[in-house]
Amino acid sequence: MTKKIILGAAIALLALASCSKSNENTPATQSFDEVLTARRSVRSYDASKKITEAEVRELLAAVQDAPSWANQQPTKYYVAISEEKLAAVQDLVGGNKEKIANAPVLIVSTFERGKSGFFQGEQTNEIGDGWGAYDNGLSNCYLILKARAMGFDTLIMGMRDGDKLRELFSIPENETVMAVISLGYRAEDPKRPTHRELDEIVKFF
Numbered sequence: 792m793t794k795k796i797i798l799g800a801a802i803a804l805l806a807l808a809s810c811s812k813s814n815e816n817t818p819a820t821q822s823f824d825e826v827l828t829a830r831r832s833v834r835s836y837d838a839s840k841k842i843t844e845a846e847v848r849e850l851l852a853a854v855q856d857a858p859s860w861a862n863q864q865p866t867k868y869y870v871a872i873s874e875e876k877l878a879a880v881q882d883l884v885g886g887n888k889e890k891i892a893n894a895p896v897l898i899v900s901t902f903e904r905g906k907s908g909f910f911q912g913e914q915t916n917e918i919g920d921g922w923g924a925y926d927n928g929l930s931n932c933y934l935i936l937k938a939r940a941m942g943f944d945t946l947i948m949g950m951r952d953g954d955k956l957r958e959l960f961s962i963p964e965n966e967t968v969m970a971v972i973s974l975g976y977r978a979e980d981p982k983r984p985t986h987r988e989l990d991e992i993v994k995f996f
Contacts, residue, residue: 821940826940830945834891834981836894837893850938851868857930857933865903865927870896883959895974898934900927901962908923946972948970
């Protein structure tokens with residue numbers, strides 16, 4: 792009986808150790824506020840930690856819940872995950888190249904023009920395709936917050952060569968290239984930046 796108890800305890804410990812190892816990169820359950828405050832623009836990534844295509848698919852499937860004008864869903868994503876494509880995109884982000892060198896995934900974000908901000912082909916108000924950029928920003932916001940909830944980190948980069956990215960991914964001419972977003976695990980914890988006083992950006996009437 793004693794041998795059976797010892798054997799059972801050993802099996803339980805092995806199972807627990809295996810479970811802990813498989814979940815070592817998975818964050819504990821976080822509240823929405825914790826996700827908001829933990830998210831940072833990360834400029835140094837852990838080269839030893841990778842992200843799978845399945846994980847990127849899970850991330851981007853969640854991003855599809857982002858709102859858009861009349862549910863037009865104008866945002867498109869082009870994912871560099873192979874070594875060849877990663878190296879190519881790294882050369883197209885200006886001064887951020889070294890900062891995102893160890894990010895295992897780079898995502899190019901675009902939006903289709905002539906959809907958000909239009910009705911029956913006509914521009915609805917003076918903003919026009921600016922609504923496409925607005926919707927793209929909403930989608931990217933969902934992306935970076937879902938990424939943090941999954942334990943990942945991001946950096947949205949506006950410095951990029953749009954023409955060369957278009958050629959690299961065969962992006963159609965009716966799409967505007969907006970940003971490149973790095974995805975990976977932070978190598979260190981960035982400091983939380985200071986924010987303007989609330990009354991500087993909010994007016995109540």
